[in-house]
Amino acid sequence: MSFTFQILLFSTLPFILALLLLKSWFSSSTSHKNLPPSPPKLPLIGNLHQLGSSPHRALQAMAQTYGPLMLIQLGTVPVLVASSVNAAKEIMKTHDLIFASRPHSNIPNRIFYACKDIAFSQYGEYWRQVKSIAVLHLLSNKRVQSYQHVRDDEMSLMMDKILRADGLVVNLSELLISLTNNVVCRVALGRRYEGREFKKLLERTMELLGCFSVGSYIPSLRWVDQLSGLERKADRVAKEFDEFLEGVLDEHCDKKDDGVEGRDLVDILLEFQRDNSKGFRLERDMIKAIIVDLFTAGTDTTFTSLEWAITELLRNPRAMKELQQEVLEVGQGRSVIAEDDLDKMPYLKAVLKEALRLHIPLPLLVPRESTQDVKLLGYDIQSGTQVLINAWAIARDPSNWEEPEEFRPERFLKSSIDYKGFHFELLPFGAGRRGCPGIQFAMVVNELVLANLVYKFDLALVGEEGLDMSETNGITVHKKCPLLVSATPRS
Template sequence: MFSFSENCLLFYFSFVVLIILISYKWISTRFKTKKNLPPSPPKLPIIGNLHQLGLSPHRSLQALSQKHGPLMLMHLGNVPVLVASSPEAAKEIMKTHDLKFSNRPKLRIPDILVYGSNDITFSPYGEYWRQVKSIAIVHLLNNSRVQSFRQVREKEVALMIDLIEKTSGSSVDLSDLLFWLVNNVVCKAALGRTYRESNFAELLERFVQVLGAVSVGTYIPWLSWIDRLSGLETKAHKVAKDFDDFLEGVVAEHVNKRRGVDAERGEDQDLVDILLDVQRDNATGFTFHRDTVKALILDVFAAGTDTTFASLVWSISELLRHPRVMETLQQEVTKIAQGRLMILETDLDNMQYLKAVIKETLRLYPPIPLLIPRETTQDVKLMGYNIPSGTQTIVNAWVIGRDPIVWDEPNEFRPERFMNCSTDYKGLHFELLPFGGGRRGCPGISFAVIMFELALANVIYKFDLALPNGVKDKDLDMSEKVAITLHKKAPLLVMATPRF
């Protein structure tokens, strides 16, 4: 039992604590009002809003934005994170204030996976990033270089069509075939040959899964031990080593072939050859090392294979669910082909409905639903709110593509919305951002889209597709598997009947 003096002491202590809490709340409110920060969802001590990301963060953030608005300030651990969920907010970030939002935050897992973030995607804004992006645009992904791989793409598509024809009416795993199609094209373009005999599919899947995992230590440094205890860091280091061993072998193979000779420069060069030439000539005055070569090639691999393959699977899945759209597209490609064995790249510019189907797929299923985080380099006024320097910023491309204010029937697959419409996916129309925009937009759009167009046009031209085992169109499983890339969870199994 407490004495009177003890009760007084307890009362005094409780009163002091209450005053401190009230003062803290008042100061916090005054500070927030003074700073005029964007609205925020309630947060928990220590973890902030981390628990609200869920298994599908793009959907969780959509629900939160519907309550708190298109510009929302969250706290992942002790890191402030601005979430943009409207075209207007995205435009402010990627155009109006693009330079101020051009940095990348320091992220633990990408640092492990991609040579200390020395690639294009994750490197911080600055001279190094400008140089490596310039190398990519000028030497690797310019239009003439992309066109130089035309025969590679057409040959690999023809080989895939032949494999589908040999299924003889049995069910075929189109997801698997599309993965190897895209992978073979990327390998031949980047490395000079295919690597199907390797465990590349499994390695890439591990890479994407680890890259998309939430690292507790990134947001709460003193809890970094959780990433070690969960095995995330171990997995990241293992994937990084396995990929480095693979890429080191590739680069060494190219160096050995070139040793003692002056490598011919021509259209048959692969991307490793080009990078080694740029490194040797040092024409830009920018000196880079072996790890930079490997980091740039890893960017091409991860982005070029995983995202394009995922988009192809989503597109054909939606066509199966919408026979009318499939028929309209089939009529267009058949008319353009004029009885030839396959659609060629020179035919693609004339296929307006094909382009509309692809835009509609990218609207509903942007390959990376939450664009790679940016970070403010200085204080900025955004849509009337004050955003402090050092704020991480995420653009939810998935929710923007389904914004009912912008899109009529936003959840419906309706390619006609893009017919006679100038809206494009190249980062200038902020209602459609599958590849991002501004300085940090994807430099490989042309490489990805032409592969998408050619593969889709030929599969639809050559085959009538149906779901096996009596599955009805609308019953096709469209559930998602989310890492950093948005994938269809179940493999796409089809019955493919040759049309000719």
């Protein structure tokens, strides 16, 4: 050993020892953190292999072993999974601000114009501004009520289609998709877009949002998304949606002012763009992102809720009979059930609550992300942890619900539990700052359509497929087999 090397070694030794002590201190600090229970994980992929095709069911089973608040590893991302009322309440109410942001996600980032929408944008001033526009101007009670004529028109058109089938088999799933799509098109864009290509575009969008992006959880393997064609498909859908929306915006910019009554949601957003007095300017991409948001949230989840509710009624004749008696008493022989009649129907509302409990459209809601370190139910949660609320598991938890797997609407008749985000036993629309702002818009469609269907027709399942309760995979959980029914007009 040379003299020079000895001098170098002894001169750097204190620095090396300091580094080792720091490493030891940080390691000790981490090890002393009280982290939530975690299942064993594999190198690189963590617990990804355990999620399977139905993550909400897999995570429910894991929670039975590791508890209602567990920490799993999806690739390189730590993910906190909440499966109880208390855990959900802590995240969505007590510490709502800390958990109000969204994690970066590859596919939504491509489809929603770098997440300039409401659902996937990160928490901050931009999100506060666009959420405020949605709540005050797009989805307010007054605005939702102003589109009553649209709901009435589309509901009547669907009833006429069923009537013209003259007792033959009706694909009710297809009719419900068309109805919800037409309502959203007319409200958001001012007219219907009924072409098959447009419907397929919406279907492809929802399918992509439900796809697993390897690169979002293992950045070093992002090439897998490229190789599999996932990114290419997302870019193609984004391009097609963009071309469609460019045409819609140009059409709206060129049209004459129809007055306040004739305005659709694009008109309102364009008015905000022109008004610089509010100190926040909506750019063109922002408007398009919000419109895509309205379509994906407004069509898919609404149709899904109706489809499951009708399926459960057909499988439970006693509940169907109870609902029919209620609507007949309220309808009193009139040609239709009007929106003003809906508040007189507690059993109708109970049926929809029970359908939403058993079949939450987004079982894991939209992921959240913690923005700072926080203590949660005694556990240490680090900043940057992704958070999943297993609303599906909470809604089937026997400690919250008697006979949780059974369809029993009457459980809500003497219960104050609602779906508006104040009761954490039932979270189909989320809660807190990131709760869905379109609850009223969705539920008035659900109530109006369901009330009139059972008022005007006796429905019966056709074939064994109708009894199949299998689910599709994706961000929204649909009924796998279409709902095929025979519809006999009630005299």
